[in-house]
Amino acid sequence: MRVGSMANLGQIDSANMDSYEHLLQAADLDDLIQAILEHGYEVYGPTLVDKAITYGKILSSADLPQGWTDEQEGGHYRVKRRTDNAYFGYVVGPHSWKKYLQLPHRPIWKSSRQEQEVQIIEIKEDVPKLAFLGVRSCELHAIAIQDRVLIESDYPNSNYRDRRKGLFTVAVNCTTAAPTCFCTAMQTGPAVTLTSDLTMTEVLDGKRHFFLIESGTELGAQILAQLPLKPSTVEEKQQAQKGIESAETQMRQGPRHFDSSDLKELLYRNFESPSWDKVAERCLSCANCTMACPTCFCSTVEDTTDLSGENAERWERWDSCFTSDFSHITGGSVRADTRSRYRQWMTHKLATWHDQFDSSGCVGCGRCITWCPVGIDLTEEVRTIRNLEQP
Incomplete structure (x- = not known):
């Protein structure tokens, strides 16, 4: 099931790295971005802006916050340099993907009066094809939740539905966690457990820097076919698995893990x-x-x-x-x-x-x-x- 479908996102078992048969060198990450752009998508992903890692437009891998991470606690956020050149070595910033799907401020209709005649015009947006790069497992779950609220409920939001419909996602398994993370308590991560067009795990091993990558949809497979991939080895899969397990251990042993069952x-x-x-x-x-x-x-x-008093507008x-x-x-x-x-x-x-x-x-x-x-x-x-x- 595509992440862009109207139904709930499908559950998968991405914690098992056996399905990650493809390896993409970190030096070739820009090929992935360009392939998505060539399919007519506007790509959004993490960027370093005003001393915070936020989501913005991505035109090449140079726009990503390579070598940066974030430090988080209650009421505290700082970015700092990493000791390596990881592209996705941060957690989550102040903004979420909902700002591209449920717009913070948008016009609904406008009206004008000429003499005794009032004309009301519904404002229809020319919706772009959106692609999200670097989506974490908890964020895929958040999108699925908003789908239930804004598409599948009795009062759907047509603008959200139109922006959501053609969404392309590149998910990234978490290999590090902040002290504020508790997705293990909510059963939403750190491994990607919902279907995404593409899912990656970043691995840095001494001088080696690569991604294990798999497709979850037909369109994702088409993108993969354009990339300079090579088969992954058992050892490389084990390295990726250890990274995910490390993030899970950090949370389960951290101060925010709790029993959410009741x-x-x-x-x-x-x-x-x-x-x-x-x-x-x-x-x-x-x-x-x-x-x-x-x-x-x-x-x-x-x-x-x-x-x-002749012209009026309604905004959401x-x-x-x-x-x-x-x-x-x-x-x-x-x-x-x-x-x-x-x-x-x-x-x-x-x-x-x-x-x-x-x-x-x-x-x-x-x-x-x-x-x-x-x-x-x-x-x-x-x-x-x-x-x-x-x-």
């Missing part, structure tokens, strides 16, 4: 836990966590008119359950304080999302921890609720 029931039982009061004392209701989150999908609409933009206006109805806001807003965000993400969309809304990427100005940690809040529940 999260829904735990949060439902503790809707009035005193922990909500404690976290509200620190939370700024700034909405950073929802803006950085790859699955948060809340939006609102803005209507504007010019000074003459991202919004957040942390803003007071988001739940405002006649008589006031439904969630008027920070306690109720944080509780809404966390219980929706980890519990009621299951009832709405048949999965968790969290993929364990850790962005909400890193980009919280006061370092509020979702995994720590889960542990606090669990500990307060004990007699």
Whole structure:
């Protein structure tokens, strides 16, 4: 099943490196990028901009953050030089792929009045063919979650559907993890477990630098056929497997790993836990966590008119359950304080999302921890609720 299909992304077992029969030298990575460009795609991937690794347009391998990594903790982010020339030796930055699929700000319609006649014009976007390079397993899961929300729900978003439809992805298995990562707790990584057009694992072994690469779709196989590949060996597959296992070990032994098997029931039982009061004392209701989150999908609409009153526009933009206006109805806001807003965000993400969309809304990427100005940690809040529940 293609990652660009409308159905849920297919489960695969990419942790098993036996299927990676092809090896691409790191020096030939640009051939991959050029092959995708030649198929008419706009390629987006990691770039080093303003001292952060963010996603932007990629025209060649020179645009990638080769030799750079990121250092992350609660409320802390820094980029620094690696001791090698890895292309994908970072974790995840402040932006997610949703900014290309669910646009942060877009026009919906415009209208004009001439005498007594009003004309309303729906704005249709000329959607480009999008290709994402360097997608991590947790991010593929995030895209699958947004598919369920914005395509398969009772109220689909046509703009998201059109941008998502022809998406081409090049996924990369994680071989390193940040202290903020907890995808192992959410069963979303570090090995790629959803179908992608292409999936790669980067390996650096002394003077050797290469990628093990496989295709997951027919289009991916067509791209592979254009590349200077050679067969991979058992030893090379083992090296790639060790890298993935190293990332998994870092997380399972790290401070953020926890048991997520009963999260829904735990949060439902503790809707009035005193922990909500404690976290509200620190939370700024700034909405950073929802803006950085790859699955948060809340939006609102803005209507504007010019000074003459003859022309008007409606725009859709991202919004957040942390803003007071988001739940405002006649008589006031439904969630008027920070306690109720944080509780809404966390219980929706980890519990009621299951009832709405048949999965968790969290993929364990850790962005909400890193980009919280006061370092509020979702995994720590889960542990606090669990500990307060004990007699």
